[in-house]
Amino acid sequence: MKVAIIGGTGKMGIALGVELSTINDVIIGSRDAARGRAAAARIKGAEGMDYHGASNAADIVIFAIPYRAIGSVAELADDVSGKLLISLINPMEAEGGLLRYSAQGTSAAEELAGTLRGGRVATAFNNVPAGFFGKDATPQVDVLVAADTKETYEEAAALVRQVRGMRPLYAGPLFQARIVESITPLVLNLAKLNGTGSLTTRFVTKRG
Numbered sequence: 001m002k003v004a005i006i007g008g009t010g011k012m013g014i015a016l017g018v019e020l021s022t023i024n025d026v027i028i029g030s031r032d033a034a035r036g037r038a039a040a041a042r043i044k045g046a047e048g049m050d051y052h053g054a055s056n057a058a059d060i061v062i063f064a065i066p067y068r069a070i071g072s073v074a075e076l077a078d079d080v081s082g083k084l085l086i087s088l089i090n091p092m093e094a095e096g097g098l099l100r101y102s103a104q105g106t107s108a109a110e111e112l113a114g115t116l117r118g119g120r121v122a123t124a125f126n127n128v129p130a131g132f133f134g135k136d137a138t139p140q141v142d143v144l145v146a147a148d149t150k151e152t153y154e155e156a157a158a159l160v161r162q163v164r165g166m167r168p169l170y171a172g173p174l175f176q177a178r179i180v181e182s183i184t185p186l187v188l189n190l191a192k193l194n195g196t197g198s199l200t201t202r203f204v205t206k207r208g
Protein backbone atom coordinates (compact mmCIF):
# COMPACT_ATOMS: atom_id res chain seq x y z
CA MET A 1 0.00 0.00 0.00
CA LYS A 2 1.01 3.62 -0.46
CA VAL A 3 0.59 5.36 2.89
CA ALA A 4 0.84 9.17 3.13
CA ILE A 5 1.48 10.86 6.46
CA ILE A 6 0.24 14.45 6.41
CA GLY A 7 2.39 16.34 8.93
CA GLY A 8 4.82 13.42 8.68
CA THR A 9 7.79 15.70 9.42
CA GLY A 10 6.75 15.79 13.11
CA LYS A 11 7.81 13.45 15.91
CA MET A 12 4.80 11.17 15.54
CA GLY A 13 4.89 11.10 11.73
CA ILE A 14 8.52 10.00 11.63
CA ALA A 15 8.04 7.32 14.33
CA LEU A 16 5.00 5.86 12.55
CA GLY A 17 6.61 6.24 9.12
CA VAL A 18 9.62 4.16 10.16
CA GLU A 19 7.33 1.35 11.38
CA LEU A 20 4.98 1.36 8.39
CA SER A 21 7.84 1.56 5.86
CA THR A 22 8.76 -2.08 6.50
CA ILE A 23 5.57 -3.13 4.66
CA ASN A 24 4.30 -0.05 2.78
CA ASP A 25 5.53 2.70 0.48
CA VAL A 26 5.56 5.67 2.85
CA ILE A 27 5.10 9.24 1.64
CA ILE A 28 5.95 12.05 4.06
CA GLY A 29 3.61 14.98 3.42
CA SER A 30 4.74 18.46 4.39
CA ARG A 31 3.45 21.99 3.77
CA ASP A 32 6.89 22.40 2.22
CA ALA A 33 7.87 19.64 -0.25
CA ALA A 34 11.61 20.15 0.40
CA ARG A 35 11.02 19.68 4.16
CA GLY A 36 9.04 16.54 3.33
CA ARG A 37 11.91 15.16 1.24
CA ALA A 38 14.44 15.91 4.01
CA ALA A 39 12.28 14.07 6.57
CA ALA A 40 11.66 11.17 4.18
CA ALA A 41 15.43 10.70 3.85
CA ARG A 42 15.36 9.47 7.48
CA ILE A 43 13.03 6.59 6.50
CA LYS A 44 14.20 3.76 4.25
CA GLY A 45 12.47 3.88 0.85
CA ALA A 46 10.20 6.84 1.75
CA GLU A 47 9.39 9.80 -0.50
CA GLY A 48 8.62 13.39 0.49
CA MET A 49 5.94 15.56 -1.12
CA ASP A 50 3.65 18.48 -0.41
CA TYR A 51 0.23 17.72 1.13
CA HIS A 52 -1.61 17.60 -2.21
CA GLY A 53 0.97 15.34 -3.86
CA ALA A 54 1.15 12.98 -0.88
CA SER A 55 -2.65 12.71 -0.45
CA ASN A 56 -3.18 12.20 -4.14
CA ALA A 57 -0.53 9.48 -4.53
CA ALA A 58 -1.59 7.43 -1.48
CA ASP A 59 -4.12 4.64 -0.86
CA ILE A 60 -4.27 5.48 2.86
CA VAL A 61 -3.81 8.99 4.30
CA ILE A 62 -2.78 9.48 7.94
CA PHE A 63 -3.28 12.90 9.54
CA ALA A 64 -0.49 13.69 12.04
CA ILE A 65 -0.95 17.45 12.30
CA PRO A 66 -1.73 19.60 15.37
CA TYR A 67 -5.43 20.19 16.04
CA ARG A 68 -5.02 23.92 15.40
CA ALA A 69 -4.16 23.07 11.76
CA ILE A 70 -7.26 20.93 11.11
CA GLY A 71 -8.99 23.63 9.05
CA SER A 72 -6.19 23.46 6.48
CA VAL A 73 -7.09 19.94 5.31
CA ALA A 74 -10.25 21.09 3.46
CA GLU A 75 -8.16 21.76 0.36
CA LEU A 76 -7.28 18.02 0.23
CA ALA A 77 -10.92 16.88 -0.19
CA ASP A 78 -10.55 15.83 -3.83
CA ASP A 79 -7.17 14.14 -3.24
CA VAL A 80 -8.46 11.89 -0.44
CA SER A 81 -11.88 11.00 -1.85
CA GLY A 82 -12.65 7.27 -1.55
CA LYS A 83 -9.65 6.58 0.70
CA LEU A 84 -9.10 5.35 4.24
CA LEU A 85 -8.22 8.35 6.43
CA ILE A 86 -6.60 7.81 9.82
CA SER A 87 -6.77 10.59 12.41
CA LEU A 88 -4.31 10.54 15.27
CA ILE A 89 -5.01 14.19 16.08
CA ASN A 90 -5.62 15.05 19.76
CA PRO A 91 -7.23 18.41 20.61
CA MET A 92 -5.45 19.57 23.79
CA GLU A 93 -4.71 22.83 25.59
CA ALA A 94 -2.48 23.60 28.54
CA GLU A 95 -4.27 24.69 31.72
CA GLY A 96 -2.72 25.13 35.15
CA GLY A 97 0.31 23.01 34.30
CA LEU A 98 -1.86 20.17 32.98
CA LEU A 99 -3.57 19.38 29.68
CA ARG A 100 -7.27 19.71 28.94
CA TYR A 101 -9.21 18.14 26.05
CA SER A 102 -10.14 21.11 23.90
CA ALA A 103 -12.65 20.05 21.21
CA GLN A 104 -16.07 21.53 21.98
CA GLY A 105 -18.88 18.96 21.61
CA THR A 106 -17.05 17.14 18.84
CA SER A 107 -13.68 15.51 18.11
CA ALA A 108 -10.84 15.98 15.66
CA ALA A 109 -11.85 12.78 13.84
CA GLU A 110 -15.48 13.90 13.45
CA GLU A 111 -14.32 17.31 12.21
CA LEU A 112 -12.06 15.58 9.70
CA ALA A 113 -14.96 13.39 8.53
CA GLY A 114 -17.17 16.47 8.20
CA THR A 115 -14.58 18.28 6.10
CA LEU A 116 -13.38 15.34 3.99
CA ARG A 117 -16.76 13.76 3.26
CA GLY A 118 -15.50 11.48 0.48
CA GLY A 119 -13.11 9.64 2.80
CA ARG A 120 -13.60 6.89 5.39
CA VAL A 121 -12.27 8.21 8.73
CA ALA A 122 -11.00 6.11 11.63
CA THR A 123 -8.99 7.00 14.74
CA ALA A 124 -5.78 5.08 15.50
CA PHE A 125 -2.60 5.56 17.52
CA ASN A 126 -4.01 8.67 19.29
CA ASN A 127 -2.95 7.45 22.73
CA VAL A 128 0.43 5.97 21.72
CA PRO A 129 3.38 8.31 22.35
CA ALA A 130 5.98 8.34 19.57
CA GLY A 131 8.49 6.72 21.93
CA PHE A 132 6.45 3.51 21.96
CA PHE A 133 7.26 2.81 18.32
CA GLY A 134 10.45 1.07 17.28
CA LYS A 135 12.37 -2.05 18.08
CA ASP A 136 13.28 -1.04 21.64
CA ALA A 137 9.74 -0.05 22.54
CA THR A 138 7.48 -1.81 25.04
CA PRO A 139 5.18 -4.24 23.19
CA GLN A 140 1.50 -4.95 23.91
CA VAL A 141 -0.30 -1.69 23.31
CA ASP A 142 -4.06 -1.53 22.71
CA VAL A 143 -4.86 0.89 19.89
CA LEU A 144 -8.41 2.26 20.05
CA VAL A 145 -10.04 2.49 16.63
CA ALA A 146 -13.32 4.38 16.28
CA ALA A 147 -14.99 4.26 12.86
CA ASP A 148 -18.55 4.54 11.59
CA THR A 149 -18.59 1.12 9.92
CA LYS A 150 -17.04 -2.22 10.85
CA GLU A 151 -15.53 -2.33 7.34
CA THR A 152 -13.64 0.92 7.96
CA TYR A 153 -12.58 -0.40 11.35
CA GLU A 154 -11.23 -3.58 9.72
CA GLU A 155 -9.20 -1.57 7.20
CA ALA A 156 -7.69 0.58 9.96
CA ALA A 157 -7.15 -2.47 12.18
CA ALA A 158 -5.13 -4.16 9.43
CA LEU A 159 -2.79 -1.15 9.42
CA VAL A 160 -2.49 -1.21 13.23
CA ARG A 161 -1.60 -4.92 13.16
CA GLN A 162 1.38 -4.11 10.92
CA VAL A 163 3.01 -2.26 13.82
CA ARG A 164 4.82 -4.58 16.19
CA GLY A 165 3.29 -4.96 19.65
CA MET A 166 0.04 -3.17 18.78
CA ARG A 167 -3.45 -4.69 19.06
CA PRO A 168 -6.44 -2.86 17.52
CA LEU A 169 -9.66 -2.70 19.56
CA TYR A 170 -12.93 -1.48 18.01
CA ALA A 171 -14.15 1.56 19.99
CA GLY A 172 -17.44 1.94 18.11
CA PRO A 173 -18.70 4.68 15.78
CA LEU A 174 -16.85 7.93 15.22
CA PHE A 175 -18.84 9.79 17.89
CA GLN A 176 -16.70 7.80 20.36
CA ALA A 177 -13.59 9.51 18.98
CA ARG A 178 -13.94 12.32 21.54
CA ILE A 179 -13.50 9.74 24.30
CA VAL A 180 -10.58 8.07 22.52
CA GLU A 181 -8.84 11.41 21.91
CA SER A 182 -9.46 12.66 25.46
CA ILE A 183 -7.55 9.68 26.88
CA THR A 184 -4.35 11.36 25.62
CA PRO A 185 -4.45 14.41 27.93
CA LEU A 186 -5.54 12.02 30.71
CA VAL A 187 -2.50 9.74 30.36
CA LEU A 188 -0.13 12.68 29.89
CA ASN A 189 -1.50 14.22 33.11
CA LEU A 190 -1.30 10.85 34.90
CA ALA A 191 2.36 10.50 33.91
CA LYS A 192 3.14 14.02 35.13
CA LEU A 193 1.15 13.86 38.38
CA ASN A 194 2.43 10.41 39.34
CA GLY A 195 5.95 10.53 37.93
CA THR A 196 5.48 7.29 36.04
CA GLY A 197 7.25 8.12 32.79
CA SER A 198 5.48 7.81 29.44
CA LEU A 199 2.14 5.92 29.54
CA THR A 200 -0.12 4.40 26.89
CA THR A 201 -3.27 2.24 26.72
CA ARG A 202 -3.45 -1.45 27.53
CA PHE A 203 -6.64 -3.16 28.71
CA VAL A 204 -6.56 -6.30 30.80
CA THR A 205 -9.02 -9.16 31.18
CA LYS A 206 -9.84 -10.96 34.43
CA ARG A 207 -7.91 -14.18 34.87
CA GLY A 208 -9.85 -17.48 34.81
Ligand SMILES: NC(=O)c1ccc[n+]([C@@H]2O[C@H](COP(=O)([O-])OP(=O)(O)OC[C@H]3O[C@@H](n4cnc5c(N)ncnc54)[C@H](OP(=O)(O)O)[C@@H]3O)[C@@H](O)[C@H]2O)c1
Binds near residue numbers: 036063064065089125
Ligand atom coordinates in the same frame (compact mmCIF):
# COMPACT_ATOMS: atom_id res chain seq x y z
N1 LIG B 1 3.95 13.22 19.47
C1 LIG B 1 3.33 12.13 19.93
O1 LIG B 1 3.91 11.30 20.67
C2 LIG B 1 1.89 11.87 19.52
C3 LIG B 1 1.30 10.64 19.86
C4 LIG B 1 -0.03 10.37 19.46
C5 LIG B 1 -0.74 11.34 18.74
N2 LIG B 1 -0.12 12.53 18.45
C6 LIG B 1 -0.89 13.52 17.69
O2 LIG B 1 -0.32 13.60 16.41
C7 LIG B 1 -0.35 14.93 15.92
C8 LIG B 1 1.07 15.34 15.54
O3 LIG B 1 1.88 15.27 16.67
P1 LIG B 1 3.41 15.71 16.63
O4 LIG B 1 3.93 15.68 18.01
O5 LIG B 1 4.13 14.92 15.59
O6 LIG B 1 3.17 17.25 16.18
P2 LIG B 1 4.02 18.39 15.60
O7 LIG B 1 5.43 17.96 15.51
O8 LIG B 1 3.67 19.60 16.38
O9 LIG B 1 3.36 18.58 14.16
C9 LIG B 1 3.48 17.66 13.14
C10 LIG B 1 3.59 18.39 11.81
O10 LIG B 1 2.38 19.07 11.51
C11 LIG B 1 2.66 19.98 10.46
N3 LIG B 1 1.81 21.17 10.58
C12 LIG B 1 0.76 21.48 9.78
N4 LIG B 1 0.18 22.60 10.14
C13 LIG B 1 0.87 23.05 11.22
C14 LIG B 1 0.73 24.19 12.05
N5 LIG B 1 -0.25 25.11 11.86
N6 LIG B 1 1.60 24.35 13.05
C15 LIG B 1 2.57 23.44 13.30
N7 LIG B 1 2.75 22.32 12.53
C16 LIG B 1 1.89 22.14 11.50
C17 LIG B 1 4.16 20.28 10.54
O11 LIG B 1 4.73 19.72 9.37
P3 LIG B 1 5.04 20.58 8.04
O12 LIG B 1 5.33 21.99 8.49
O13 LIG B 1 6.23 19.87 7.49
O14 LIG B 1 3.82 20.47 7.20
C18 LIG B 1 4.64 19.48 11.74
O15 LIG B 1 5.92 18.93 11.57
C19 LIG B 1 -0.98 15.80 17.03
O16 LIG B 1 -2.33 16.04 16.76
C20 LIG B 1 -0.82 14.94 18.28
O17 LIG B 1 -1.84 15.15 19.22
C21 LIG B 1 1.16 12.80 18.81
